[in-house]
Amino acid sequence: MLDGVASLTIAAAVDPVPWARAQMAFTLACHIILVPLGVSWAFMTLVANYRALRHDDRDALVLAQRWSKYMAVTFAVGAVTGTVLSFEFGLLWPNFMGTWGEAFGVPFAFEGLFFFTEAIFVAIYIFGWRRLKPWTHFWTGVPIVIAGIFGAVSVVAANAWMNAPAGFTLNSNGEVVKVDPLGVIFNDAMPLQSAHMLVAAYLVGGFLVSSVYAAGMLRGRTDRYHRTGFLIAFTVAAVMTPVQMGVGDALARWVYNNQPVKFAAIELVPTTSSDVPETLLGKLNDDGTVTGGIAIPGLASWLSDPGTGKSTVVQGLDTVPANERPSTRQVNTVHLSWDIMVGLGTALFLLSVWYGLSWAIKRRMPQSKWFLRAAACSGVLAVITMEAGWVVAEVGRQPWIVYRYMKVEDAATENSGVWITFIVVAVLYVALGITTIAVLRAMSKRFRRAGGFVDHDTPYGPPEQVTAGTGGQTEEKAP
Amino acid sequence: MSTTIAVVLLLALAAYAVFGGADFGAGFWDLTAGGPEQGAAPRAVIDRSIGAVWEANHVWLIFIFVVTWSAFSPAYAAIMLTMYVPLTLAALGIVLRGSSFAFRKSVATLRYRRIFGGGFALSSVLVPFCMGAIAGGIASGQVPAGGKAGDPVDSWLNLASIVTGVFAVVVAAYLASVYLVRDARSAGDTAMVEYFRRRAVVTAVVAAVVAGVDLIVLNSKASYVFDGLMSRGLALVILSVLCGFGALVLLVRNAARGARVLAILAVASIIGSWGAAQWPYLLPESLKVSEAAAPDGTLTALLVAVGVALVLVVPGFVLLYLLHERQLLPEEGAEDVSDRSPAAR
Numbered sequence: 001m002l003d004g005v006a007s008l009t010i011a012a013a014v015d016p017v018p019w020a021r022a023q024m025a026f027t028l029a030c031h032i033i034l035v036p037l038g039v040s041w042a043f044m045t046l047v048a049n050y051r052a053l054r055h056d057d058r059d060a061l062v063l064a065q066r067w068s069k070y071m072a073v074t075f076a077v078g079a080v081t082g083t084v085l086s087f088e089f090g091l092l093w094p095n096f097m098g099t100w101g102e103a104f105g106v107p108f109a110f111e112g113l114f115f116f117t118e119a120i121f122v123a124i125y126i127f128g129w130r131r132l133k134p135w136t137h138f139w140t141g142v143p144i145v146i147a148g149i150f151g152a153v154s155v156v157a158a159n160a161w162m163n164a165p166a167g168f169t170l171n172s173n174g175e176v177v178k179v180d181p182l183g184v185i186f187n188d189a190m191p192l193q194s195a196h197m198l199v200a201a202y203l204v205g206g207f208l209v210s211s212v213y214a215a216g217m218l219r220g221r222t223d224r225y226h227r228t229g230f231l232i233a234f235t236v237a238a239v240m241t242p243v244q245m246g247v248g249d250a251l252a253r254w255v256y257n258n259q260p261v262k263f264a265a266i267e268l269v270p271t272t273s274s275d276v277p278e279t280l281l282g283k284l285n286d287d288g289t290v291t292g293g294i295a296i297p298g299l300a301s302w303l304s305d306p307g308t309g310k311s312t313v314v315q316g317l318d319t320v321p322a323n324e325r326p327s328t329r330q331v332n333t334v335h336l337s338w339d340i341m342v343g344l345g346t347a348l349f350l351l352s353v354w355y356g357l358s359w360a361i362k363r364r365m366p367q368s369k370w371f372l373r374a375a376a377c378s379g380v381l382a383v384i385t386m387e388a389g390w391v392v393a394e395v396g397r398q399p400w401i402v403y404r405y406m407k408v409e410d411a412a413t414e415n416s417g418v419w420i421t422f423i424v425v426a427v428l429y430v431a432l433g434i435t436t437i438a439v440l441r442a443m444s445k446r447f448r449r450a451g452g453f454v455d456h457d458t459p460y461g462p463p464e465q466v467t468a469g470t471g472g473q474t475e476e477k478a479p
Numbered sequence: 480m481s482t483t484i485a486v487v488l489l490l491a492l493a494a495y496a497v498f499g500g501a502d503f504g505a506g507f508w509d510l511t512a513g514g515p516e517q518g519a520a521p522r523a524v525i526d527r528s529i530g531a532v533w534e535a536n537h538v539w540l541i542f543i544f545v546v547t548w549s550a551f552s553p554a555y556a557a558i559m560l561t562m563y564v565p566l567t568l569a570a571l572g573i574v575l576r577g578s579s580f581a582f583r584k585s586v587a588t589l590r591y592r593r594i595f596g597g598g599f600a601l602s603s604v605l606v607p608f609c610m611g612a613i614a615g616g617i618a619s620g621q622v623p624a625g626g627k628a629g630d631p632v633d634s635w636l637n638l639a640s641i642v643t644g645v646f647a648v649v650v651a652a653y654l655a656s657v658y659l660v661r662d663a664r665s666a667g668d669t670a671m672v673e674y675f676r677r678r679a680v681v682t683a684v685v686a687a688v689v690a691g692v693d694l695i696v697l698n699s700k701a702s703y704v705f706d707g708l709m710s711r712g713l714a715l716v717i718l719s720v721l722c723g724f725g726a727l728v729l730l731v732r733n734a735a736r737g738a739r740v741l742a743i744l745a746v747a748s749i750i751g752s753w754g755a756a757q758w759p760y761l762l763p764e765s766l767k768v769s770e771a772a773a774p775d776g777t778l779t780a781l782l783v784a785v786g787v788a789l790v791l792v793v794p795g796f797v798l799l800y801l802l803h804e805r806q807l808l809p810e811e812g813a814e815d816v817s818d819r820s821p822a823a824r
Contacts, residue, residue: 024782073581073582074583075579076577076578076580077577077578077581079537079575079577080573080574080576080577080578081535081579082541083540083570083573084570084573084574084592085540086541086544086545087566087567087569087570088570089544089548090544090548090555090558090559090566091555091559091566091567091570092561094556094559094560095556095626095628097548097552097559098552098555098557098626099552099554100552100775101548101549101552101555101556101773102549102550102552102773102774103777104551105545105548105549105550105552105773105777106777106780108548108549108781108786109549109781110536110784111545112541112542112545112784113784113787113788113792115538115541116538116542116788116792116795116796117791117795118801119537119538120792120795120796120798121577121795123799124799127576129803132802134679144529144797152723154814155483165748172686176773176774177774178774178775178776179773179775179776179777179780180776181776181777181779181783217802236710238504249613282607346608353808371585396540413560413563414628415560415563415628415631416775417563417631424567425571426569428571428574428575432578434581435578435582439582447762459745
């Protein structure tokens with residue numbers, strides 16, 4: 001009994017802010033893996049579907065059918081994890097929503113609209129395979145793609161608004177008294193940030209799906225079905241990779257101009273100066289010195305503005321008081337994440353170049369085992385790249401939740417029990433993740449056993465006389 | 480303009496109760512359907528009935544959140560601050576429910592289907608209970624306005640909340656059973672028509688009893704809302720009672736189509752009467768709709784979004800329901816697509 005009381009007292013003394021942060025970060029990190037699939041898989045499925053109908057391609061048809069079934073699962077998980085986020089905005093950040101919901105909420109009204117459209121047509125497309133006419137069915141998939149794009153753009157617009165708050169007027173008490181919805185949605189950070197995420201969605205989705213087929217081909221499944229699956233998905237990713245380099249570069253320069261402190265954290269710049277080196281790895285110390293890593297002289301200055309080159313002045317972290325910039329640890333997190341994003345992004349770009357050159361020269365995909373090995377890893381690497389990029393965006397904004405208007409600690413809930421919900425959510429999400437992968441694997445096994453297309457019978461039984469777990473040969477591994 | 484948005488919010492709540500509620504109710508019948516063999520037939524009806532539509536249904540909730548936090552952010556913050564326990568439980572229930580339903584359809588073995596099915600069914604009861612408890616807590620003035628949290632436990636585990644939570648579960652089960660009668664009939668399954676019809680009649684009676692108890696409790700615990708129900712909301716209360724009674728008569732006489740329409744009206748008017756009873760408050764006697772309302776710019780943007788939804792989303796939603804209704808989105812019992820592909824011809 002006394003122990004119980006003691007632990008309750010401890011619970012009451014737990015600072016909710018880091019736990020709220022951790023829970024938001026964790027749930028977003030999980031949800032963001034499903035986003036690319038939600039946004040881009042429908043497009044790839046339609047490519048397969050189009051090919052099937054146009055060229056009478058049976059493999060592409062089966063591919064499109066199976067992809068739509070996998071999509072149903074990932075879309076469902078994405079929908080529920082997305083709903084959890086809409087709870088969490090209020091549960092974890094009530095003061096943020098109370099003060100800024102009137103402005104911040106606007107893009108979500110449109111996001112909800114697009115998500116609604118997406119959910120409706122995903123249902124029609126997934127369930128429409130049997131009775132709808134082939135081309136009618138194909139067209140019911142198109143709204144999914146369009147709604148996916150606009151939905152992603154709207155939700156990123158809300159995040160961009162946190163980086164570049166606009167479209168509102170405050171009164172002397174700091175309350176929002178006037179809102180200009182277009183100003184909120186089309187804030188300064190929105191065009192580039194949305195483009196960066198949208199391209200990332202296609203890129204990650206493409207690499208993720210193609211890596212499954214690359215792994216299958218490495219295990220000897222080099223039939224036409226697997227090749228088609230690989231080619232469609234990998235081509236989408238390969239086309240997007242160079243686009244992303246351009247968009248990412250433009251966005252970095254936007255950050256240089258508009259969020260100088262974030263840029264200083266990215267480039268590890270403690271004090272304002274020109275001729276700033278590009279530091280690969282390395283770390284910032286509490287005394288403001290940078291140690292370790294490889295410094296390329298002048299490159300960070302040069303990249304920030306090639307016009308002025310090495311003489312470009314980069315604002316340092318010391319230009320703002322310590323409580324208005326990320327802590328040393330956060331700076332190091334941002335910098336390392338940046339290195340990971342750029343490093344892996346470049347590696348994926350080189351992989352795409354390899355693929356592109358092979359097509360240009362030999363009119364076929366690279367035949368090397370090493371190419372397939374690299375492609376099989378590309379899915380996971382692309383996810384890591386995206387997560388790292390997202391860490392740069394979010395941690396780089398610290399300590400602000402609304403840049404220069406509200407700090408994270410002032411936005412957080414005062415509910416000291418957040419650590420409990422964090423643990424429950426973490427356990428539930430880990431189980432959800434494992435189950436999702438297991439279910440996708442089980443589906444692929446079952447599809448393979450049945451050859452063509454399998455449908456589901458009544459839930460619970462009467463039991464199908466197939467035991468999962470036998471066979472054990474899986475080449476279509478879920479990412 | 481804030482009144483218009485409040486009406487939109489109420490309509491969305493009614494839509495969630497009618498569409499999403501039936502969805503949760505189907506989970507309740509899934510839970511009570513018995514063992515694998517015994518429950519196979521009702522579960523087949525349930526599965527067919529919600530298979531294609533559950534994700535779309537559940538967007539109503541997101542819409543309600545978005546409208547509340549954009550248009551009435553002080554109320555949203557206050558509800559979130561006080562009601563975080565039932566809201567967290569509801570969120571967890573939604574994760575469990577949605578994912579288990581999707582997984583259940585995707586796994587082949589009986590054992591896993593039962594595990595996921597259990598998760599789906601249990602959370603289908605948990606979520607409406609939490610939602611009802613929150614509504615009861617709001618109605619009985621447990622949510623203080625102005626950035627301070629109410630009691631995290633008492634605010635939703637008081638008498639008014641518990642009875643309203645139970646009422647929500649019963650109403651969901653009632654709606655679902657009425658829908659399922661129709662779905663079983665259109666599938667030509669007379670045994671299941673009878674099965675769900677019996678359940679619909681019983682839950683209709685139970686719902687009426689719980690509604691009566693809820694009124695008595697509200698009279699003592701939420702007098703503002705009770706008075707509102709007896710004045711501003713009275714017309715809707717009477718409409719709800721009449722529709723509910725009419726649906727019951729039709730169910731007894733086995734006229735499923737009309738029963739469904741009346742059941743929907745009955746439930747929608749319950750939500751409507753609640754809104755009217757609370758008027759002009761969002762949080763009874765502490766926060767008025769007009770006080771909580773966002774600046775005009777936000778409200779205009781929301782109305783534009785609603786307008787676009789009417790033009791774009793509603794036709795899609797109707798299409799989905801029509802296709803679903805006319806069994807054009809079957810999962811089984813139709814020829815395989817391979818028979819239809821040009822290659823196979």
